[in-house]
Amino acid sequence: MKTNNKYLAIYQELSEGIKQGLVKVNETLPSENELAVQYDTSRETIRKALNLLAQNGYIQKVKGKGSIVLDVTKMSFPVSGLVSFKELSQNLGRTSHTAVEKFGLIKPGNFIMQQLNLGAHDEVWEVVRSRKIDGENIILDKDYLNRKHIPFLTKEICEDSIYRYIEEELKLKISFAKKEIVVEECTEEDFNYLDLINFQHIVVVKNHVYLEDTSLFQYTESRHRLDKFRFVDFARRGH
């Protein structure tokens, strides 16, 4: 990670300190003026860093008092934000394994054409992967990627991490996603590839993923066994 950004560097240093418990929960950080001196920068730059901390649940800023450190230990991050399975499983440190169940270039059906705003002659990569955690197949990821943006793809890449390939090799910038979580009835496919025990329903996380230039390049369904699904989030009220 190369950053020429002072405020990002400060954010990372402070957030690391909080995660590692160097600052005690419910105590305040040094004041903005003190931090500006410590980091040899202006107050506005410090404030950018602190605002990032506040957005991500590390601190609560209180006028007249200071920036109070929040308890961040409870916040494991299973599905929140926009991270790939590989990043997730690394964070959690679980034994996990990915199997590519389907891989190929297809003419999309109506549903996928609609999800990706495709024309009649567009092609998409279809990738279906099952995720095994602690010995059980629990997650089925179905990815559809517009060939316009991803001209080349291999099974090997899918076994590793598609996002890593897209960002590091293709140098495309993944920017944002619209996420939807719903519960659906299990399909044949779910039964085939997952260890479903007796569950009749499955949690589906649907993602429309966009690049930096706002073009839609991927539609994903991440299908999770009911009992293993967990989503955590930090939410601020208002604006």
Add this chain to the structure above:
Amino acid sequence: MKTNNKYLAIYQELSEGIKQGLVKVNETLPSENELAVQYDTSRETIRKALNLLAQNGYIQKVKGKGSIVLDVTKMSFPVSGLVSFKELSQNLGRTSHTAVEKFGLIKPGNFIMQQLNLGAHDEVWEVVRSRKIDGENIILDKDYLNRKHIPFLTKEICEDSIYRYIEEELKLKISFAKKEIVVEECTEEDFNYLDLINFQHIVVVKNHVYLEDTSLFQYTESRHRLDKFRFVDFARRGH
């Protein structure tokens, strides 16, 4: 809404314009310098407003190009962020009704004591409400509020909106929440108060809600019938 804030006023004006389609999707907003002149303010203030728009999925900023307007029409907001049922149902314009099934001051059991970090002599308000939408009881909200922060409460307030009472009458500022979404097996209580048809599982949204001074004052479980649950979110990648 009284705001002495220029940047908030600008944010609201621009977001209204986008929601109402006054600016076309995929076109750019006026440049930051132009907006600074239009609103008779500095560029940094404009940038604060635009950053809010970007965070909330209204625009995508692209260096060298401008601020591209995103398609915001698909984003209905069922459970996202931190909003009360009353605010939600008003937004969605559905016919809905709230019934208070349980109401009282209790000595909390172990589970609630843990969730709210309570001592042996603390008391909490327990409120259980069912939510009827389009003729079916679909959501069961179980609220536990620390009496330290909410000394007085009535059944009538719960039939209207607890949050409205807390914010407008008590003038407390609800600041942030840690949210968790999981699926659990239905309980007796779920069967009693909800129209569950044949479902054996239920989606549970657990919230720990904090005030501005970082004190935890409420634990809530919002229990949704599987087929009626939907959560949408807008997520940006990285930092």
Add this chain to the structure above:
DNA sequence: AAGTGGTCTAGACCACGCC
């Protein structure tokens, strides 16, 4: 009264897209 965070300003330089 002193210290805190919240807002706002007017300017500067940079990296990037486009013509």
Add this chain to the structure above:
DNA sequence: GCGTGGTCTAGACCACTTA
């Protein structure tokens, strides 16, 4: 080269908490 957004600065005034 010009216009765009991204970062940074040094200063100002305000609202709020605490002593």
